[in-house]
Amino acid sequence: xxxxxxxxxxxxxxxxxxxxxxxxxxxxxxxxxxxxxxxxxxxxxxxxxxxxxxxxxxxxxxxxxxxxxxxxxxxxxxxxxxxxxxxxxxxxxxxxxxxxxxxxxxxxxxxxxxxxxxxxxxxxxxxxxxxxxxxxxxxxxxxxxxxxxxxxxxxxxxxxxxxxxxxxxxxxxxxxxxxxxxxxxxxxxxxxxxxxxxxxxxxxxxxxxxxxxxxxxxxxxxxxxxxxxxxxxxxxxxxxxxxxxxxxxxxxxxxxxxxxxxxxxxxxxxxxxxxxxxxxxxxxxxxxxxxxxxxxxxxxxxxxxxxxxxxxxxxxxxxxxxxxxxxxxxxxxxxxxxxxxxxxxxxxxxxxxxxxxxxxxxxxxxxxxxxxxxxxxxxxxxxxxxxxxxx
Amino acid sequence: xxxxxxxxxxxxxxxxxxxxxxxxxxxxxxxxxxxxxxxxxxxxxxxxxxxxxxxxxxxxxxxxxxxxxxxxxxxxxxxxxxxxxxxxxxxxxxxxxxxxxxxxxxxxxxxxxxxxxxxxxxxxxxxxxxxxxxxxxxxxxxxxxxxxxxxxxxxxxxxxxxxxxxxxxxxxxxxxxxxxxxxxxxxxxxxxxxxxxxxxxxxxxxxxxxxxxxxxxxxxxxxxxxxxxxxxxxxxxxxxxxxxxxxxxxxxxxxxxxxxxxxxxxxxxxxxxxxxxxxxxxxxxxxxxxxxxxxxxxxxxxxxxxxxxxxxxxxxxxxxxxxxxxxxxxxxxxxxxxxxxxxxxxxxxxxxxxxxxxxxxxxxxxxxxxxxxxxxxxxxxxxxxxxxxxxxxxxxxxxxxxxxxxxxxxxxxxxxxxxxxxxxxxxxxxxxxxxxxxxxxxxxxxxxxxxxxxxxxxxxxxxxxxxxxxxxxxxxxxxxxxxxxxxxxxxxx
Numbered sequence: 043x044x045x046x047x048x049x050x051x052x053x054x055x056x057x058x059x060x061x062x063x064x065x066x067x068x069x070x071x072x073x074x075x076x077x078x079x080x081x082x083x084x085x086x087x088x089x090x091x092x093x094x095x096x097x098x099x100x101x102x103x104x105x106x107x108x109x110x111x112x113x114x115x116x117x118x119x120x121x122x123x124x125x126x127x128x129x130x131x132x133x134x135x136x137x138x139x140x141x142x143x144x145x146x147x148x149x150x151x152x153x154x155x156x157x158x159x160x161x162x163x164x165x166x167x168x169x170x171x172x173x174x175x176x177x178x179x180x181x182x183x184x185x186x187x188x189x190x191x192x193x194x195x196x197x198x199x200x201x202x203x204x205x206x207x208x209x210x211x212x213x214x215x216x217x218x219x220x221x222x223x224x225x226x227x228x229x230x231x232x233x234x235x236x237x238x239x240x241x242x243x244x245x246x247x248x249x250x251x252x253x254x255x256x257x258x259x260x261x262x263x264x265x266x267x268x269x270x271x272x273x274x275x276x277x278x279x280x281x282x283x284x285x286x287x288x289x290x291x292x293x294x295x296x297x298x299x300x301x302x303x304x305x306x307x308x309x310x311x312x313x314x315x316x317x318x319x320x321x322x323x324x325x326x327x328x329x330x331x332x333x334x335x336x337x338x339x340x341x342x343x344x345x346x347x348x349x350x351x352x353x354x355x356x357x358x359x360x361x362x363x364x365x366x367x368x369x370x371x372x373x374x375x376x377x378x379x380x381x382x383x384x385x386x387x388x389x390x391x392x393x394x395x396x397x398x399x400x401x402x403x404x405x406x407x408x409x410x411x412x413x414x415x416x417x418x419x420x421x422x423x424x425x426x427x428x429x430x431x432x433x
Numbered sequence: 434x435x436x437x438x439x440x441x442x443x444x445x446x447x448x449x450x451x452x453x454x455x456x457x458x459x460x461x462x463x464x465x466x467x468x469x470x471x472x473x474x475x476x477x478x479x480x481x482x483x484x485x486x487x488x489x490x491x492x493x494x495x496x497x498x499x500x501x502x503x504x505x506x507x508x509x510x511x512x513x514x515x516x517x518x519x520x521x522x523x524x525x526x527x528x529x530x531x532x533x534x535x536x537x538x539x540x541x542x543x544x545x546x547x548x549x550x551x552x553x554x555x556x557x558x559x560x561x562x563x564x565x566x567x568x569x570x571x572x573x574x575x576x577x578x579x580x581x582x583x584x585x586x587x588x589x590x591x592x593x594x595x596x597x598x599x600x601x602x603x604x605x606x607x608x609x610x611x612x613x614x615x616x617x618x619x620x621x622x623x624x625x626x627x628x629x630x631x632x633x634x635x636x637x638x639x640x641x642x643x644x645x646x647x648x649x650x651x652x653x654x655x656x657x658x659x660x661x662x663x664x665x666x667x668x669x670x671x672x673x674x675x676x677x678x679x680x681x682x683x684x685x686x687x688x689x690x691x692x693x694x695x696x697x698x699x700x701x702x703x704x705x706x707x708x709x710x711x712x713x714x715x716x717x718x719x720x721x722x723x724x725x726x727x728x729x730x731x732x733x734x735x736x737x738x739x740x741x742x743x744x745x746x747x748x749x750x751x752x753x754x755x756x757x758x759x760x761x762x763x764x765x766x767x768x769x770x771x772x773x774x775x776x777x778x779x780x781x782x783x784x785x786x787x788x789x790x791x792x793x794x795x796x797x798x799x800x801x802x803x804x805x806x807x808x809x810x811x812x813x814x815x816x817x818x819x820x821x822x823x824x825x826x827x828x829x830x831x832x833x834x835x836x837x838x839x840x841x842x843x844x845x846x847x848x849x850x851x852x853x854x855x856x857x858x859x860x861x862x863x864x865x866x867x868x869x870x871x872x873x874x875x876x877x878x879x880x881x882x883x884x885x886x887x888x889x890x891x892x893x894x895x896x897x898x899x900x901x902x903x904x905x906x907x908x909x910x911x912x913x914x915x916x917x918x919x920x921x922x923x924x925x926x
Contacts, residue, residue: 085809086806086809086810087806087809088809089808089809089810090805090806090808090809093805093808093809094805109802110802110806111798111799111800111801111802111803112799113799113800113802113803114802114803114806116803117803117806117807117810118806118807118810120806362789362790362791362792362794362795362798362822363789363794363821363822364821365798365821373791374791375791375795375798391798391799391802393795393796393799395791
């Protein structure tokens with residue numbers, strides 16, 4: 043059980059919403075307070091920090107708190123207390139080979155997930171309304187209890203989904219396209235805008251089908267999309283620009299109503315592109331010049347690639363070799379500090395590349411299971427061999 | 434070739450344009466060589482190569498590629514078949530010498546490009562180029578020939594065969610070589626082997642190994658213009674199925690170096706009659722027996738083990754991913770791990786590490802962090818690490834075979850007895866290649882037998898791990914014999 047005073051205080055902080063400000067000192071105070079708690083209640087993490095010469099007494103700034111790499115979630119249970127008390131265990135997605143170890147995030151208190159998720163989602167997907175019909179191209183949380191994304195969308199749908207909202211993917215992965223299309227026709231006839239949610243891959247798959255059937259929807263104005271995730275282990279890869287163009291063509295949803303969400307199983311908080319939010323609040327700086335150029339441009343998520351953290355998350359961009367912070371504008375690995383991760387570890391070293399910006403970071407590329415560049419075989423291939431040999 | 438014959442300006446020799454870094458635009462390398470009498474490409478394009486180097490290559494159509502193949506095939510009939518093997522060896526060797534002549538601009542360019550393409554330090558580029566180029570010289574090429582053929586003259590004409598017969602060996606008229614990018618020079622070795630069996634070659638190097646085949650072709654053209662008419666080197670980004678299918682249709686043999694995915698993709702589009710010789714990605718490792726863990730030898734063993742992995746920055750198929758260390762010697766496996774770390778630290782001065790790209794560095798930090806957490810959880814793990822991402826040793830008591838993320842990342846795992854290694858590696862039999870063994874003493878032959886039964890194709894000393902001899906049975910094959918077909922001339926009645 044997590045310390046209830048700490049949970050309550052944290053929930054109060056999250057309820058202040060995404061527009062509240064938390065300056066570096068205030069954030070730091072929170073970070074150190076939670077670090078001390080995690081240090082005291084997660085002996086593995088405590089020994090890891092000792093190994094790096096860091097204890098709650100030595101930390102002068104939150105950035106000194108040792109991050110754990112995402113891959114560590116594959117090796118151990120990183121939890122403050124007993125994993126048996128977890129209310130949910132979220133697993134990282136595997137590749138299609140399905141042979142590698144999966145990361146597990148033991149979530150002791152889902153309240154923190156919900157309280158972090160809802161205001162942030164609302165601000166970025168529903169800045170102009172309190173609710174709308176939601177169709178998720180994913181299995182429901184009941185069908186996929188270990189998927190943090192299914193849980194997230196279930197939570198969002200419970201709170202913001204109006205009647206007709208549903209998950210259109212069966213537990214076995216079968217997509218009920220007929221139902222989906224019928225729903226869209228009905229909503230379209232009623233002039234009711236809709237929010238579609240899914241992984242980039244699920245949209246690509248659907249678009250392939252719409253193209254094959256030469257079918258188009260003209261979804262009512264105000265319709266929107268939340269897309270997330272990459273193409274890990276998928277045979278069909280589509281560039282982001284092409285995807286957005288195709289979504290515009292087949293569904294009639296303009297790029298400024300397509301919001302990329304960047305989240306990870308290892309974190310309870312998420313990041314969104316503020317395209318829709320800024321458009322609606324008219325607080326938008328001009329986005330035209332922000333589209334990155336160069337070799338990474340094709341991998342940029344969404345229209346701008348800019349992702350904004352909620353006040354209770356800080357992101358650092360580190361030199362991939364030295365792990366020292368890089369100057370603003372330079373590419374590095376993202377390291378997040380998520381206060382909502384009270385029950386596991388707040389400081390997470392990712393495998394994702396990005397660039398620090400004034401109001402967040404630009405996500406450049408998710409390095410998904412980087413493969414060794416040798417004429418040695420990839421980890422995945424080797425593990426597949428082991429899988430095959432043992433069956 | 435002596436120096437006076439090589440008075441050509443650097444630009445002419447290597448075809449590197451704009452080595453000045455104009456306004457952030459990096460250097461551009463002309464990553465192709467066509468036989469001189471073919472019409473030069475209509476159009477070229479500049480592609481992003483590794484680490485900022487740009488690669489200029491012809492925009493190829495399948496028609497142009499087929500025309501090129503016909504030209505090469507004709508040149509082979511006219512030129513290659515007319516040469517005897519000794520002459521080919523001499524010409525190849527003369528061109529390859531230029532990679533080793535410290536005063537030659539070809540060597541300078543090869544070193545510069547190797548550094549740019551791989552991120553290797555200057556010292557590593559030199560070590561690798563020297564090691565690879567040695568095998569393209571006369572002596573090693575002859576040893577390769579005599580290892581494969583009792584009389585290499587079978588490549589020149591009929592020679593006495595069994596029971597009064599005479600036999601003759603022909604290489605493929607045209608071979609298509611698809612290279613991998615991990616170790617510079619491997620693609621050129623494949624090309625040289627084909628020339629030895631008098632095959633004209635179309636070479637599609639990977640970006641990471643594009644320099645040496647191209648530079649070699651140009652050097653050969655200067656030394657022996659006619660022979661170089663049997664060679665084309667063209668870089669294109671893999672996955673252009675129309676070109677790849679056309680090349681496989683034109684060639685009598687396709688030799689592919691690469692991962693499962695690349696090989697499968699090419700096999701899928703290959704014409705049914707295509708003959709394909711794949712060299713898959715492999716894993717190698719080392720085994721340290723207790724005889725090498727004595728007080729006075731252990732440090733030496735550790736240094737040899739470190740060096741074996743450091744060469745090629747661990748990216749070679751021969752490069753060890755991990756070391757199994759036997760218990761019961763004077764030094765424990767754990768103490769050996771520490772000595773290995775020490776050796777890696779010392780090697781940093783002699784062979785500074787490569788500049789890593791983000792993905793490579795990220796993989797190292799992930800592995801280290803996860804290792805440290807496992808240690809914190811009491812898993813019998815110790816992580817030794819250099820500055821930044823330089824080198825990493827992870828001592829790990831769990832014996833399972835685990836590949837490295839490369840770039841000087843080595844696991845050390847204890848075993849009670851050498852023989853205990855065999856069941857651990859058996860599941861990976863189709864991927865296994867080199868095992869560097871130290872301190873097996875009188876057990877070596879028996880141990881090698883067991884390793885061979887488990888799928889290993891090369892057992893050697895730590896010092897030799899990185900440098901298989903020119904005649905090695907790469908992945909269990911005789912590389913020249915794998916390319917030839919035989920003609921038997923049986924005795925009359």
